Amino acid sequence: MAGEITETGELYSPYVGLVYMFNLIVGTGALTMPKAFATAGWLVSLVLLVFVGFMSFVTTTFAMEAMAAANAQLRWKRMEIHKEEDDEDSSTASDSDLLSQDNYERAEKRPILSVHRVEMGQMASMFFNRVGVNLFYFCIITYLYGDLAIYAAAVPVSLMQVTCISGNDSCGVDTDAKYNDTDLCWGPLRRVDVYRIYLAIFTALLGPFTFFDVQKTKYLQILTSLMRWIGLCHHDCAGPGAHRERTRRGHPPLANFLGVQNLFGVCVYSFMCQHSLPSLITPISSKRHITRLLFLDYALILAFYGLLSFTAIFCFRGDSLMDMYTLNFARCDVVGLAAVRYFLGLFPVFTISTNFPIIAVTLRNNWKTLFHREGGTYPWVVDRVVFPTITLVPPILVAFCTHDLESLVAITGAYAGTGIQYVIPAFLVYLCRKDTQLTFGCGTVNKHRSPFRHTFWVAFVLLWAFSCFFFVTAYIVLKETQL
Numbered sequence: 001m002a003g004e005i006t007e008t009g010e011l012y013s014p015y016v017g018l019v020y021m022f023n024l025i026v027g028t029g030a031l032t033m034p035k036a037f038a039t040a041g042w043l044v045s046l047v048l049l050v051f052v053g054f055m056s057f058v059t060t061t062f063a064m065e066a067m068a069a070a071n072a073q074l075r076w077k078r079m080e081i082h083k084e085e086d087d088e089d090s091s092t093a094s095d096s097d098l099l100s101q102d103n104y105e106r107a108e109k110r111p112i113l114s115v116h117r118v119e120m121g122q123m124a125s126m127f128f129n130r131v132g133v134n135l136f137y138f139c140i141i142t143y144l145y146g147d148l149a150i151y152a153a154a155v156p157v158s159l160m161q162v163t164c165i166s167g168n169d170s171c172g173v174d175t176d177a178k179y180n181d182t183d184l185c186w187g188p189l190r191r192v193d194v195y196r197i198y199l200a201i202f203t204a205l206l207g208p209f210t211f212f213d214v215q216k217t218k219y220l221q222i223l224t225s226l227m228r229w230i231g232l233c234h235h236d237c238a239g240p241g242a243h244r245e246r247t248r249r250g251h252p253p254l255a256n257f258l259g260v261q262n263l264f265g266v267c268v269y270s271f272m273c274q275h276s277l278p279s280l281i282t283p284i285s286s287k288r289h290i291t292r293l294l295f296l297d298y299a300l301i302l303a304f305y306g307l308l309s310f311t312a313i314f315c316f317r318g319d320s321l322m323d324m325y326t327l328n329f330a331r332c333d334v335v336g337l338a339a340v341r342y343f344l345g346l347f348p349v350f351t352i353s354t355n356f357p358i359i360a361v362t363l364r365n366n367w368k369t370l371f372h373r374e375g376g377t378y379p380w381v382v383d384r385v386v387f388p389t390i391t392l393v394p395p396i397l398v399a400f401c402t403h404d405l406e407s408l409v410a411i412t413g414a415y416a417g418t419g420i421q422y423v424i425p426a427f428l429v430y431l432c433r434k435d436t437q438l439t440f441g442c443g444t445v446n447k448h449r450s451p452f453r454h455t456f457w458v459a460f461v462l463l464w465a466f467s468c469f470f471f472v473t474a475y476i477v478l479k480e481t482q483l
Contacts, residue, residue: 011285014293020280021273021297023354026304029270031348033305034312034325036266039259042252042313048260049267049305056271057298059422059461061291061450062429063120063274064281068448069432070118070126073439119278119362120424121369127431136424137370140275143416144363148395151356153403156198158348161327164191196400202353203396209357210364210388252313261475268417268468270305275420276362291451324348364391414472422465430458 037045124136164185181192189197273280284290312325322328329344367387368378378387429450436444450457 011283014284014286014290017280017284018293018297020358021294022301024276024280024358025271025273025297025301029266029272030305030308031325032266033270034309034316035321036259036263037309038252038313038316038321039256040263041255041259042310044255044257044260045263045309046306048263049309050302052264052267053271053298053302055461055464056273056421057295058450058452058457059274059425060277060294061452062425062458062461063277064290064294064448065446065450066123066127066425066428066432067118067278067281068446069436070123072446073126073435074118076439119365119369120275121366122372123428123432124424125369127428127435132427137366139416139419139424140366141363143420144275144359144366145395145398146416147359148356148363148391149398151352151359152199152202152395152399154352155202155349156195156399157403158324158346159198160185160191160195162342162345164194195403199396199399203392206353206356207392207396210360210392211384212361251317261471264468264471265414268414268421271301272417272421274425276358279358279362279365287448290448360388360391364388367391415469418465418468418472422461422468426458426461426465430455 033049040048120140121137124133128136164183181190181195183191185191185194281287281290308325312321312328316328320328326344326347329341364387367390368383436446
């Protein structure tokens with residue numbers, strides 16, 4: 001089945017899907033987590049990290065259950081339309097491959113969405129009213145465009161910082177140094193010119209993936225996972241310079257609640273994946289144990305975040321940790337070997353780059369769903385050129401105009417991010433359960449239902465989302481009034 005071609009693209013094994021999920025979640029948030037840990041205290045940080053990870057796992061299972069239910073309803077409707085062409089047995093047994101015990105084996109041998117992906121936008125159209133659909137699209141498009149703009153700017157900025165420092169014969173990154181875009185980097189080229197050159201290269205290399213399916217990046221994703229674990233090994237207080245740094249070993253506090261607000265935002269952003277689930281889960285060839293694999297993935301991600309953050313806060317003093325953790329290793333007094341220093345300084349390039357195609361494909365597919373009409377198809381030019389173009393061009397233009405995206409990150413992460421990670425999956429699973437009972441009758445069992453099937457969990461997630469929204473808003477207001 002691994003090589004079978006369907007309308008969802010080439011299928012891949014569950015373990016390749018696990019790699020994709022790992023790469024999607026572990027992005028820029030991982031590199032800012034050590035600083036947040038050092039500020040908030042190691043015990044508070046550990047508790048909040050585990051709790052936010054658990055809540056993300058809950059809503060991920062919600063989203064998968066809604067995907068299965070939506071696909072089941074679409075198949076049932078197609079069976080109703082074409083029931084004259086089906087014999088009595090198949091029409092009786094195929095109400096839903098996902099919901100029917102008799103066809104369970106068939107369902108497990110093909111993607112959840114056997115005819116096409118049910119993107120988040122299509123699920124919203126099926127289960128939400130018009131106001132809910134509009135709010136959904138506003139939320140997800142804002143977040144995905146912001147995410148793409150952040151990624152498109154972060155990679156060229158990292159490349160610019162490392163190469164411009166190297167070009168000025170400087171050894172390391174000075175945390176107190178203030179650079180202007182008009183400062184010279186290479187001969188007559190200014191730093192902003194070098195940044196835009198790298199942005200053009202980034203667009204040329206990764207932009208074409210927007211015109212294809214995410215499965216085409218399989219080997220790139222696997223390589224990136226290897227690079228991340230190699231980077232973690234280098235970060236683990238390794239190298240001669242790290243021994244010198246150990247004389248100034250960090251002593252993080254147990255708890256510092258003044259730093260929780262920053263840690264909270266980092267943790268929520270670091271577990272964001274719900275918006276891209278259809279693109280990742282659909283092509284998995286066998287989903288018999290998909291929930292267990294997701295749990296394993298989340299456990300690995302928690303282990304990764306924990307190892308990265310705890311080695312950082314106990315190897316470096318809190319006041320010496322930089323916002324982008326990898327820059328702590330771009331200094332001669334920490335890493336003596338130049339090759340390792342360059343590798344770690346450029347580590348964000350490996351961490352961020354492979355997320356860009358996944359997010360872009362997700363946004364492209366939601367644009368398609370937004371304008372889709374029942375029974376209609378798009379012309380080739382619209383499908384293959386227009387939709388990928390409107391997906392790719394806006395974030396690249398934003399990144400071209402500015403790489404100071406602090407306010408954009410705050411908006412997309414705190415508000416749109418909370419909506420995507422908590423509110424949307426909770427309402428989707430609640431409404432899809434009601435719809436499934438109305439369509440197929442009471443007692444129908446969704447084979448991919450969430451382990452958190454009680455309504456209490458839906459209410460708990462919504463309460464948590466409201467608390468997040470209130471907490472972030474209060475922090476922003478208090479911060480602004482103190483300025």
